[in-house]
Amino acid sequence: MTPVVELDGVRRTYRGPPPVEAVRDATLRVDEGDYVAVVGPSGSGKSTLLSVIGCLDRPTSGRYRLTGIDVGDLSDGELAALRGRRVGFVFQAFHLLQHRSALENVEVGLLYNRTPRKRRRWMAREALERVGLGHRLEFPPRHLSGGEQQRVAIARAIAPRPSLLLCDEPTGNLDSKTSEAILGLFDELQADGLTLMVVTHDPQVSRHAHRVVEIVDGIVSEAS
Amino acid sequence: MRSRRRDGSVGRSRLWLRDLVSEATAGLLARPSRTALTVLGTVLGISALVATLGLARTAGSQIVGQFDALQATSVTVENRTEGFFGSGPQISRIPWDAEARLVRLNGVVAAGTITRVDTGGELVRSVPINDPLGQSEFAVDVYAASPGLFDAIGATLTTGRFFDDGHDTRRDPVAVLGPGAARRLNITRVDQQPAIFVGDTTLVVVGIIDDVRREPVLLDAVVIPEGTARRLFGLTAPAKVAIRTELGAARLIGGQAAVALAPNEPAELRVVVPPEPRAVQEAVESDVNTLFLVLGAVALLVGAIGIANVTLVSVLERVGEIGLRRAVGAARRHIAAQFLAESAAMGLIGGIVGASLGVLVVVAVSATQQWTPVLDLRVPLAAPLVGAVIGLVAGLYPSWRAASLEPVDALRGGA
Ligand SMILES: Nc1ncnc2c1ncn2[C@@H]1O[C@H](COP(=O)(O)OP(=O)(O)OP(=O)(O)O)[C@@H](O)[C@H]1O
Ligand SMILES: [Mg+2]
Numbered sequence: 001m002t003p004v005v006e007l008d009g010v011r012r013t014y015r016g017p018p019p020v021e022a023v024r025d026a027t028l029r030v031d032e033g034d035y036v037a038v039v040g041p042s043g044s045g046k047s048t049l050l051s052v053i054g055c056l057d058r059p060t061s062g063r064y065r066l067t068g069i070d071v072g073d074l075s076d077g078e079l080a081a082l083r084g085r086r087v088g089f090v091f092q093a094f095h096l097l098q099h100r101s102a103l104e105n106v107e108v109g110l111l112y113n114r115t116p117r118k119r120r121r122w123m124a125r126e127a128l129e130r131v132g133l134g135h136r137l138e139f140p141p142r143h144l145s146g147g148e149q150q151r152v153a154i155a156r157a158i159a160p161r162p163s164l165l166l167c168d169e170p171t172g173n174l175d176s177k178t179s180e181a182i183l184g185l186f187d188e189l190q191a192d193g194l195t196l197m198v199v200t201h202d203p204q205v206s207r208h209a210h211r212v213v214e215i216v217d218g219i220v221s222e223a224s
Numbered sequence: 225m226r227s228r229r230r231d232g233s234v235g236r237s238r239l240w241l242r243d244l245v246s247e248a249t250a251g252l253l254a255r256p257s258r259t260a261l262t263v264l265g266t267v268l269g270i271s272a273l274v275a276t277l278g279l280a281r282t283a284g285s286q287i288v289g290q291f292d293a294l295q296a297t298s299v300t301v302e303n304r305t306e307g308f309f310g311s312g313p314q315i316s317r318i319p320w321d322a323e324a325r326l327v328r329l330n331g332v333v334a335a336g337t338i339t340r341v342d343t344g345g346e347l348v349r350s351v352p353i354n355d356p357l358g359q360s361e362f363a364v365d366v367y368a369a370s371p372g373l374f375d376a377i378g379a380t381l382t383t384g385r386f387f388d389d390g391h392d393t394r395r396d397p398v399a400v401l402g403p404g405a406a407r408r409l410n411i412t413r414v415d416q417q418p419a420i421f422v423g424d425t426t427l428v429v430v431g432i433i434d435d436v437r438r439e440p441v442l443l444d445a446v447v448i449p450e451g452t453a454r455r456l457f458g459l460t461a462p463a464k465v466a467i468r469t470e471l472g473a474a475r476l477i478g479g480q481a482a483v484a485l486a487p488n489e490p491a492e493l494r495v496v497v498p499p500e501p502r503a504v505q506e507a508v509e510s511d512v513n514t515l516f517l518v519l520g521a522v523a524l525l526v527g528a529i530g531i532a533n534v535t536l537v538s539v540l541e542r543v544g545e546i547g548l549r550r551a552v553g554a555a556r557r558h559i560a561a562q563f564l565a566e567s568a569a570m571g572l573i574g575g576i577v578g579a580s581l582g583v584l585v586v587v588a589v590s591a592t593q594q595w596t597p598v599l600d601l602r603v604p605l606a607a608p609l610v611g612a613v614i615g616l617v618a619g620l621y622p623s624w625r626a627a628s629l630e631p632v633d634a635l636r637g638g639a
Contacts, residue, residue: 056551056631069234077555081237084553091635095548099254111247112237112553156552 002068004164004195005030005053007220010062012048022048025062026220028213030197032163035190037209038199045218046199047168053197054166055083067163084113088157092169094149096141102128102152103137109156127159128152131185147178154185158194165189167198171205183208237553239561248565251538259570262534265527266574266614267581270607272523274582275589276516278599282590285598296498297333298438299467299478301485304494316461317486317493320450323370325484326465331473336373337462338439341366341453346423348446350409364405365445366422368453368462374400376466377438382406384414384431387449391430395451399427404444406432420446425456438466474498524614527574531618535567539626546626547634556627563623564616571615572608579607 005028012023022045030036038046051057052064055071058079064071067086071079088109096105106124115123128134131151141149150170157165167186171179179202187208190196198205206212212223239247252259303316318337319325326335347361373379374386387398399420401411411418411429418429427448436442453459465485469477478497482490539546546559583604590597629637 051632054551056635074234077236077557078234080550080553080555082234083551084237089551093544095544095635097254097545097548100250104250108549109552111243112239112549112555112558114235114238117240117243160552 001032003029003031003065004034004067005197006065006068007053008063008065010052010059010064012045012052012057013060021218023052023059023215023220024218028220028222030164030195032195033190033193034195034197035186035208035210036197037206037212038197038215039201039206039212039223040215042201044215046215048218049215049220050166050168050197050199053164054087054089055079056089081113085160086163088160088162088165090150090153090157090165090167090170092172094141094153094173096149096152098141101138101140102133102144102155105141105152106156106159109159113160115160123159124155127155130158131155145178146174147181150174150178150182151185154182158189162194164195164197167196169199169201171200171202176204179204237555237558239554239558244558244561244565247562248569251562251566252569255538258534262530263570263574263577265523265530266571266611267527267578269520269522269524269527270575270578270611271581271585272516272520274579274603274607275585276520277603278582278586278597279589280516281600282586282595282598285596297469297471297474298498299469299474299481300496301465301467301481302494302496303463304492316463317489318462318465319485320462322462322465322485323372326467326481327372329477329480329484331470331477333468333470334372334375335465335467336370336376337368337450337465338373338377338442339368339450339453339459339461339463341368341448341457341459343422343457346425348405348409348420348422350411350418350420360409362405362408364408365441366453366457367442367445367447368450368457368459369442369447370450370462373439373466376468377436377442378468379436379442380434382432382434383412384429386431392449392451395455396449397425397427397452397456398430398449400431400433400447401429402433402443402445402447403435405446422446427452528571528614528618531567531570531615532621534570535563535619535622536625538566539563539622542626543629543634543637546629547631547637550629550631550634559629560623560627563626564619567619567622568612568615571618572612574615575608575611578611579604582607 007026007028010023010026011021014020014022026049038049040046048057052059055066058071066082069082071082074082097108103121103124106127107120110120110123125134125137128137131154133148133151133155136144136148141152144152171182174182183205186196186198198209200206214221214223301318303318322337323335326332343366348364348366349361351360371386371388371392379386382403386400387396391398401409406412409420411420411432414429414431420427420429427446433442450459450462465481467477467481474497478495482493482495486493549559583599586597586599
């Protein structure tokens with residue numbers, strides 16, 4: 001089976017000055033259905049690694065294949081299309097559009113990947129129901145709690161049915177009870193077959209994961 | 225793995241026009257008061273331009289309206305020296321056959337001479353002097369005319385007929401009365417061939433004038449053929465020629481008339497032609513236009529800068545949104561398109577509102593001036609387009625900035 005993520009000697013160096021080697025020679029394989037926690041001290045390169053894996057950024061060198069597609073071969077536009085279809089993102093700052101309803105926010109996740117308008121509405125509603133917000137479709141983000149806002153963001157990420165869900169500190173802005181609910185949702189999504197990678201400082205989060213990958217000073221290693 | 229691109233598993237992102245429009249609309253409606261204030265500059269500029277063009281056109285056509293067709297086709301020729309020599313005898317340069325000479329010119333519709341006749345102070349009456357019915361003598365002017373004059377001055381009849389070439393050459397003692405003179409002489413019908421008397425001279429009335437478009441002195445006068453005036457009152461020369469030309473030929477005929485009448489000394493004749501209507505209109509339009517067009521253009525420029533500025537601010541505020549859209553699959557061109565659509569929409573709204581305001585101004589000013597509003601329809605129709613183009617141009621730089629953001633930086637930058 002083709003791995004979802006296949007990093008082979010990947011480096012990401014920020015040009016500086018001074019140049020920063022945020023990810024050094026990373027080799028990593030994530031298979032379908034894996035649930036991976038990425039841990040490490042602040043500034044160690046976790047977000048950088050996740051950006052490369054999510055095709056928001058390109059490796060400076062080395063080879064990266066997402067679901068078998070070598071991103072080195074792709075143009076900027078193709079890379080955008082690839083992440084639009086294959087990758088869902090959940091950020092610490094939810095990145096919701098404040099003036100749009102929950103439903104419209106989730107629809108934005110489907111806006112650019114050739115999903116017809118009617119189907120977008122339908123898929124967005126389904127995703128919101130999946131995260132337990134079927135009763136909050138028309139609410140603007142400011143009328144939702146932090147946990148609910150993060151659920152909207154998760155719905156937006158899973159609505160296009162991506163191969164991979166990438167979460168950067170998804171519970172960083174939430175209290176532990178709300179965090180636990182979000183982590184429970186991740187468990188369910190993983191049980192449905194979704195592949196997850198979650199960057200976190202929080203041991204509570206890494207306990208839910210099946211694998212833990214650690215980065216120190218840009219060097220990636222699998223913890224056992 | 226290049227083959228994967230061709231089998232369509234990667235493909236390209238896309239944003240349908242309808243979705244672009246609704247995203248841009250939502251973007252503008254998210255900050256309604258800011259959008260309204262931004263649009264204001266374009267509204268002012270466009271409405272100033274539309275109002276200026278409309279008012280110039282309206283005022284111009286008002287002035288043109290004062291030149292009715294008859295006025296615009298009227299040419300008169302007089303002796304240049306007339307008046308300087310008082311009432312004493314003078315040499316007239318206008319020949320007896322003036323009418324015939326002028327009618328030969330291409331562009332002349334009708335021509336005729338008109339000369340005041342010196343009757344030696346004789347009064348005019350309609351019945352013999354010793355009629356018992358009493359008072360019936362009046363000081364009425366007598367004018368000599370060539371037969372073509374009636375047509376040249378646009379005279380119409382109440383009853384009877386004008387005298388013709390036959391009367392003129394035979395020097396018949398006939399007369400046509402102006403309506404005022406007819407009333408005073410108490411003559412209302414001509415079928416009984418009523419007679420009037422100028423001193424001892426008897427004239428038969430053949431027609432009564434209803435109205436004239438030029439030479440209003442005839443309304444209160446007795447008009448007799450020129451030949452008759454020469455025989456009975458010793459008329460020495462015609463004093464004035466009235467010409468009616470075809471529309472647009474007045475200037476041309478004005479230039480030829482003097483030579484046709486007095487080939488040896490054309491400068492002795494004074495030719496009066498109407499001013500060119502087009503010249504008047506253009507003069508007015510260009511005067512009014514220049515100032516206000518400049519003001520309108522300045523307002524538009526300010527409006528465009530306003531749109532550019534606000535769009536740029538909006539890009540900076542929405543860095544996080546840009547990053548998010550890039551993360552969910554938007555290509556650079558989709559980001560650029562969205563901000564361009566927003567700025568163009570602001571320009572379009574400014575154009576529509578501005579055009580409506582401008583038209584209102586034209587109508588309101590016309591109403592207070594009692595003018596007929598005249599507006600080239602293309603102006604208000606083109607205004608929204610002009611506004612949209614201005615908005616588009618104003619959005620170029622901000623949307624380029626938005627599109628060139630790297631997705632990672634954008635996501636890091638905005639909450
Ligand atoms: N655009 C950039 N230019 C230069 N250096 C950068 C840039 N982005 C990140 N870095 C550096 O790269 C290193 C890794 O950054 P990254 O954001 O990946 O860390 P992180 O592990 O996610 O940290 P945190 O846990 O605090 O979020 C840091 O030292 C950071 O300063
Ligand atoms: Mg980070």
